Amino acid sequence: MSGLRNMGGQKSMGLLALFFAAVCSANAATRPGVIRVEVDASQSPQRILHTHLTIPVEPGPLTLLFPEWIPGEHMPDGPINGMAGLKFMAGRKPLPWRRDLLDMFAFHLTVPAGVTSLDVKFDFLISGVSSGYSSGASSTAYLNDLSWNQVILYPRGFAAKDLVYAPSLKLPSGWKFGTALPGAKQTGDTITFDPEPLSTLVDSPVLAGRFFRVIPIGQDPTHEIDIAADSEADLAMSPETEAAYRKLVAETGALFGSRHYRDYHFLLTLSDDTAHFGLEHHESSDDRSYEKMLVDPAFLINTASLLPHEFVHSWNGKYRRPEDLATSDYHQPMRDDLLWVYEGLTEYWGDVLTARSGLLNNDQSHDEFARLVALYDHEPGRSWRPLQDTADAAVVLYKADTDWRNWRRDTDFYDESVFLWLGVDTTIRRLTKGQKSMNDFSHAFHGGPGGAPALKTYTFEDVVAALNALVPYDWSGYLRTRLDSVATKTPDEALLASGWQVVYSDEPNQIERARDVVRKIATLTNSIGLVANEDGTLADVLYEGPSFKAGLGPGMKITEVGGKAFALDLLRSAVAASASTPVQLKVKNGPQEQIYTIDYHGGAKYPHLQRVQNRPDVLDEILRPLAQ
Numbered sequence: 001m002s003g004l005r006n007m008g009g010q011k012s013m014g015l016l017a018l019f020f021a022a023v024c025s026a027n028a029a030t031r032p033g034v035i036r037v038e039v040d041a042s043q044s045p046q047r048i049l050h051t052h053l054t055i056p057v058e059p060g061p062l063t064l065l066f067p068e069w070i071p072g073e074h075m076p077d078g079p080i081n082g083m084a085g086l087k088f089m090a091g092r093k094p095l096p097w098r099r100d101l102l103d104m105f106a107f108h109l110t111v112p113a114g115v116t117s118l119d120v121k122f123d124f125l126i127s128g129v130s131s132g133y134s135s136g137a138s139s140t141a142y143l144n145d146l147s148w149n150q151v152i153l154y155p156r157g158f159a160a161k162d163l164v165y166a167p168s169l170k171l172p173s174g175w176k177f178g179t180a181l182p183g184a185k186q187t188g189d190t191i192t193f194d195p196e197p198l199s200t201l202v203d204s205p206v207l208a209g210r211f212f213r214v215i216p217i218g219q220d221p222t223h224e225i226d227i228a229a230d231s232e233a234d235l236a237m238s239p240e241t242e243a244a245y246r247k248l249v250a251e252t253g254a255l256f257g258s259r260h261y262r263d264y265h266f267l268l269t270l271s272d273d274t275a276h277f278g279l280e281h282h283e284s285s286d287d288r289s290y291e292k293m294l295v296d297p298a299f300l301i302n303t304a305s306l307l308p309h310e311f312v313h314s315w316n317g318k319y320r321r322p323e324d325l326a327t328s329d330y331h332q333p334m335r336d337d338l339l340w341v342y343e344g345l346t347e348y349w350g351d352v353l354t355a356r357s358g359l360l361n362n363d364q365s366h367d368e369f370a371r372l373v374a375l376y377d378h379e380p381g382r383s384w385r386p387l388q389d390t391a392d393a394a395v396v397l398y399k400a401d402t403d404w405r406n407w408r409r410d411t412d413f414y415d416e417s418v419f420l421w422l423g424v425d426t427t428i429r430r431l432t433k434g435q436k437s438m439n440d441f442s443h444a445f446h447g448g449p450g451g452a453p454a455l456k457t458y459t460f461e462d463v464v465a466a467l468n469a470l471v472p473y474d475w476s477g478y479l480r481t482r483l484d485s486v487a488t489k490t491p492d493e494a495l496l497a498s499g500w501q502v503v504y505s506d507e508p509n510q511i512e513r514a515r516d517v518v519r520k521i522a523t524l525t526n527s528i529g530l531v532a533n534e535d536g537t538l539a540d541v542l543y544e545g546p547s548f549k550a551g552l553g554p555g556m557k558i559t560e561v562g563g564k565a566f567a568l569d570l571l572r573s574a575v576a577a578s579a580s581t582p583v584q585l586k587v588k589n590g591p592q593e594q595i596y597t598i599d600y601h602g603g604a605k606y607p608h609l610q611r612v613q614n615r616p617d618v619l620d621e622i623l624r625p626l627a628q
Contacts (some may be wrong), residue, residue, distance in 0.1 A: 344417020
């Protein structure tokens with residue numbers, strides 16, 4: 001009986017092999033040739049792009065896809081609502097099409113007999129929304145950030161690396177541009193690029209603008225910061241800042257030991273009218289920040305870790321990538337469970353490299369670590385949601401409201417994971433008596449042969465194996481305990497193991513103060529338990545904190561502080577005087593307005609680091625530069 005079942009199984013497997021071979025052969029035979037994509041961005045100041053694709057086709061049913069899951073965005077947020085005026089043409093004949101009823105990113109049509117080429121035209125309507133990644137605002141009167149996923153369709157059934165696109169881009173007259181996309185040749189205001197796989201095209205955004213500057217910061221290979229701004233004055237970069245970015249290039253070389261790119265472009269957008277974020281690419285980064293980032297000290301401090309974080313992603317996220325995030329196209333769902341490595345380890349190295357490169361001085365770096373520990377010491381959501389779930393639920397947390405974030409939790413796989421990896425680093429150093437560290441881990445895990453971009457995936461087990469190769473330990477248990485448990489003491493324990501602890505005083509934390517200036521808010525979570533906007537609106541209220549117990553909630557609006565018209569500094573002064581004078585706020589909640597007295601008498605409380613006696617200073621050893 002078992003022999004007959006085996007024979008039947010072998011026969012079935014043989015038939016399946018023949019079937020899949022036939023499917024693969026058919027796919028290989030029908031794979032389209034080079035697809036041309038021509039983008040006209042000459043009207044980008046009016047927030048509109050025009051795209052024209054020429055796709056080689058064969059007669060029969062055809063499904064074209066708009067990119068849905070964009071690498072690095074960790075959610076299905078492809079900006080399909082920006083598409084308008086979609087038309088399919090075979091020669092001069094328009095072809096009917098229909099969107100899939102269950103899959104909003106798929107378009108079905110039938111190619112008539114004798115047709116070998118399909119023309120596709122549509123406009124992309126650039127959002128004016130200040131949040132979002134490639135779905136956010138990306139143009140002003142003077143600049144445009146082109147993400148190629150905004151302007152392409154691709155045929156279903158093929159891996160992105162197997163589809164070849166020949167791109168061209170028309171810019172407004174006189175604009176300059178920067179990109180890692182190779183082979184740029186410019187004629188007038190139109191740039192053509194070498195044909196590249198779709199995976200490379202989507203991974204190579206173009207930054208263009210009227211006010212544009214290129215700052216070389218490293219050779220062998222070439223590294224440069226390409227800056228577009230809304231004014232000439234905002235392109236200025238101090239010699240000290242430029243030197244720090246040059247140091248960043250040197251420090252990554254010392255840390256990782258190799259580079260997995262041909263050259264690297266920091267594409268830096270400086271505008272108050274675009275979305276603000278950083279998005280990693282293998283040979284570039286899309287860094288969008290405030291107009292005054294380079295010329296105002298508070299803004300420079302607030303954004304110091306932006307470029308280091310996205311730069312680290314070239315190694316951790318692009319070269320080394322979780323297996324479940326390395327999908328073959330932009331339609332397959334991604335699983336975010338390892339974002340505590342993908343983003344968390346990147347955040348750790350981003351903070352460390354910000355210090356090693358001198359973008360923040362030692363005191364400022366200390367204040368950043370103190371700010372983060374205080375943040376998680378005042379996050380009651382950690383009592384019910386484990387760190388792992390913030391990664392698992394990334395798809396919904398990225399788009400969650402900002403109010404009640406301390407109770408809901410945010411995308412904490414970024415900042416809380418800093419302490420997860422700080423704990424790993426201090427543990428390695430303790431177990432090896434200072435002979436090895438996370439420097440050695442990343443040199444081995446992210447190093448290897450350099451050169452052109454490559455992809456090497458990993459699993460949780462691979463991370464554990466790499467740690468065990470460095471020093472044997474129960475790394476699986478160590479990580480899983482801190483990832484899967486609630487109310488962990490990871491931030492405080494990791495900081496203590498590095499020789500430091502958090503204390504509170506009435507002296508403002510430099511990083512928190514800069515963040516407040518840039519965001520025009522007052523962060524008083526550690527004292528009365530709220531965050532207030534410049535107009536008095538409560539951006540957040542600490543669940544079960546003093547303001548919560550007084551009856552306040554997010555969205556309410558402070559109109560008076562102690563009988564005087566609301567101002568952020570007046571609110572800060574009232575908190576500072578709370579030891580002797582109760583904090584009284586007149587607050588409007590819709591049609592209701594009343595006075596609330598907050599039962600808090602501790603004065604101003606800002607977090608700072610303090611050395612712990614009889615413990616070695618491991619933190620400063622970690623922050624010490626590697627490059628000579």
